[in-house]
Amino acid sequence: MQVSGKCLCGAVHYSGQAEPQFQVKCYCTDCRKSSASGHAAMMGVAREAITIGGEVKEFLSKADSGTEVTRAFCPSCGTGIYSKNAAMPHMIFLRAATLDDPEAFSPQMVVYASRAPGWDAVNFAGPKFDEMPPRG
Secondary structure, eight states: OEEEEEOSSSSSEEEEEOOOSEEEEEOOHHHHHHHTSSOEEEEEEEGGGEEEESOOEEEEEEOTTSOEEEEEEOTTTOOEEEEEETTOTTEEEEEGGGBSSGGGOOOOEEESGGGOOGGGOOOOSSOBOSSOOOOO
């Protein structure tokens, strides 16, 4: 499928032909804070399938697992564009809110549901995990 998106001011944009490997809503503390919302919605695709245009600023932090996560955002408007996880170097996690076609995002699961704030309750019929599901 064709995937494209951009930040609020349009200075950072991305596009590519990529099938999402997974689509998730995450309620972990880091995702909530970096999205300035109750959760972050992300589409994981092959990193080499996406071309990023414009300059991003990156912020590196450690996830609960101890893995390094890099979050990229537009230095002009502050929009979060994508993240990268050192444990999955072949993937890029596009923020669903930046998609040109928001209907292209269809969450398959919710992670860290136990951390959802009351004002952003998990209302999802699919799989929900209190923390991160086991990999493999």
